[in-house]
Amino acid sequence: MTEFKDNEVEMREFRLRVTVLGALVFVCFFLLLARFVWLQVIQHETFAVKAEENRISLVPVVPNRGLILDRNGVVLASNYSAYTLEITPSKLEASLDDTINQLSRLVEIDVRDRRRFKKLLDDAKGFESVPLRTRLSDEEVARFTAQHFRFPGVEVQARLFRQYPLGETASHVIGYIGRVSRAEADALDDSDDAANYRGTDHIGKEGLEKSYEKLLHGQTGYEEVEKTSGGRAVRTLSRTPPKPGSNLILSIDIELQKIVEEAFGKRRGAFVAIEPETGDILAYVSRPGYDPNLFVDGIDTQSWDELNNSPDRPMINRPLSGTYAPGSTFKPFMALAALELGKRTPSQVTYDPGYFVLGNHRFNDDVVGGHGSVDMRKSIIVSCNTYYYALGNDMGIQAIHDFMQPFGFGEKTGIDLENEKTGVLPSPEWKRRRFKGAAGRWVGGDTISVSNGSGLNAYTPLQIAHAVANLANNGVVMKPHLVKMVEDSTSRARKLTVAQQSYRIPLKQENIDFVKNAMVGVTSEPGGTAYRVFGNAGYTIGGKTGTAQVVSIKKGEKYNAAKLAERLRDNALFTAFAPVDKPRIVLAMVVENAGMGGAEAAPITRKALDYYLLGKRPSEKDKGNVELQDKEDANAPAR
Template structure:
């Protein structure tokens, strides 16, 4: 017989078991949920709150306005202007490629511009405004504004753009800015400055723009925006305004700079003019030059190829990066070395037959000239090579090296520009380190002879020659050459950067300096530079030089028979006025021939522009002061009479 009661009891037991198991599972699940809620609400509350805030906010960088660059009189060399640009917020664009294709039908977008834009999008944030195209014309801006509804996320904005109003004038000094490259980003990251360049598209690449980048750039600002779930900005939560870069006031005199550049005409070369009393660079020429405006928005391939492949090498910063033999402009320093080291006094005469023999080798004077009996004074006035050929073995190359080093020859001066080369001031030690084989490492007596007239292994920058001339002019005081005089912040506060005291002072006998100065003064009066400096209302001192590039191998130099780029360099060094120098100058004209023919006339024009203009300004200031004093006296005289009349 079937037992219904037993079956029902079993079913009831199974049901209860299932109920308990289900209840346990429910309770376990509720416990897990409770624990998870505790973790979320209590343990991870702060972190999740910050994540939520980040999801609802976007932090946008605000690029600072770059500082301007002006000359010593306030004339602008680099400035900023507002340009219409197209900015894109990637978070607001659904299909970037489709948008770029459609926008290209409205506004001209070059392939290079699109490539650069995509690279910046990959490196930037989704909510950051990224420039797609700059320098839109008014017509392009108006046309896009009419079509803007078709392009959500693309905005027409105004942005600061760098401009160089002087064009090619002083381009190697000012330099230029260019788009930030991967190498720039890596360097900024290594210095810890990458965060300060969020939102910035350009960075200094050459010249003052590069050397003083940290001061010119300023500090980036930030703005926190509340955004929707779709990334659309709703309102500003917090803003820190950017701090503009500082304006730099250079020591350069733009009027003098223009005169110097125009004096070169079609010639290639370099010129540096320094104030001997403080090391300020007054003029700095590297010819040919280039237009820095080409680089601001990214130089096109054709322009870059033209600059990069030119035989004249316009991108070479000649005064600090080009090294040259300086020929006879080295002789005043060699003569001073002979006096200071006690190797020869100024009155000692040697016979100059037009050559000097050492062993089986004959070293000739330039142009095969012969001067008979010459002392130190006349050796500089007529530029006798033989006098210095004979002096070289008496001094020796190492002693010559040690004497020249404090003048700055063969040393980086530390000027506030990048790319300066040290050049070569030869010595026995230098040659051992520069060459590999024992035969090459050996120093020969004939090499000392060549070095004494600025040839041989000597390879100096024109800045080094100008700096050494400045030290010679001011009695041995060495001021480091510099281009930045002071910096001005947004409040108009000016902070001077240069130092007033010399870096060091050379221990030179004043009577020895007088001997050299007197000879250099006669060079411009009756010597090799007399034609260039005829009729000057001031007393200049200087030395011409001609540096040989082509080995004649004992033959006679014929200019017309040699390729133009193998002809001699033309040089001049000097200072003025003689008694109280306010300008020291070094000039090199590549393949210009005799120093007296090409370099010296350029130096004369620059000295005239500086000294005569300065005298004119002082006279005008004096006349203005005298006129003011006269007016005050007249007013003082008239006042009692006026009062008496009133009574």
């Protein structure tokens, strides 16, 4: 049976479907139109700004780091530009090792470069570029550029590098810069200087490079760069130039520095010379030193281990953080204290039989049989221990402590370097804090040892030099400093870092003059402990030798350097100022484990003063004479 279709019904269904579909199309078109209006009209300004931001990038322009120069204009730290080969690990397509091996066929990459790269990589973020090779030659740059397409994630960058032309000379003064570590980067991001350090790869790590970082760094500039959607730079729209860092004009005389460093040879120790009237540090020696250029590109593990594990500890800044007993260099201050406090007169005599007895303990002088009758002047010239044992016992520890403190003993000098040690000016209160129970009780023997410059005394060479400068300057205290002036790199305007005295120690001039005169006798009179070194100096110098024990000798035994390991022998010290009538230079030094101050420390001082006061440089003949003199003085009563 034939079935007839209901066309009317089908038409209604068709029209319904067309209507629904048309409505759906209309709704979609309306939504698109609404979205278009939303984006193009209502949000036009917002997206226009974002488009502009994507089109234009702000690129930081790192400023030139300020120079460091000595007082006479000799450049100690400068900058130079060079190409570096850098890898961004997150952008590599091949493995890191394969990439480096492939690169080594184009550019020379030695074992040290690989070690340094791995050390830097451990401290870097994955998206940061890490230098593999620095200071590429033009030929190496050309070879890599021709094959650049094979190495995604590897770039050649033009960078500014720090250079220390004199290498190891004054390394503990200048310090060094190094690549910004992850911890330092995080700290900078949280600081007020975050914007100023955008694009900066290096930062001061030690010495003046660290303590004057903000001044040396300068002000970062910016470029507005137009780029394509792919990130390729098209043109520079505007530029805010960077402001170079300030230059540091040091108080150091680098020629004096070199002479002292050479005079030390392979010996360990410290030397600080100060101009007492200004507080300018003329020489600041810590031996041994290190080459700061090793750190600029990032030091490799082997070199770092060699420096860190050396028994000579070249990374220790000895004038700043090495603490030593001052030995007999403490005696002039004890004599001045006795005069100021009325405990002794210049003519008052103490008999020295070769020892001093306190209770059941006997404190020996270093001269068997003693010095006989000793007044104050003789006590300084011949360095009589017994005189100061008795004086210290009469004065008491609290009086000693209170008198010495204003001179800077046991106090930070405030020098413009970080991590200065305080040292120890002992007192009963200090000992109670330092030791527990009965060990913290102050006893008479402690006072006897302190009065002679040994025992619990522990000062940095910088503190000792500062104290002598205060004495030579008649009680006027100037803050010691290494940077004499800060120079604006653009205007060349200069500003003094220390313009006036810190304070004045109230002292009687006749007492100061007496002590100074006695110190002149140390170097100019037969019997003086430094007479053999300075007897024909050609200028008047006040000085004091010192010898300080490193380890205690058992009761009843006599000190014999030959029977001790080299690093257990006494330290040799010397302090001086010259010319006496108007001192231009004051110094303090220590030669570790060298023995007697007159034999080992004083000859180094002679070379320094000959140059600074007379312009005389050591010749080969002079070196031979000093070596012979050292041998002769080894058995002399130099203390």
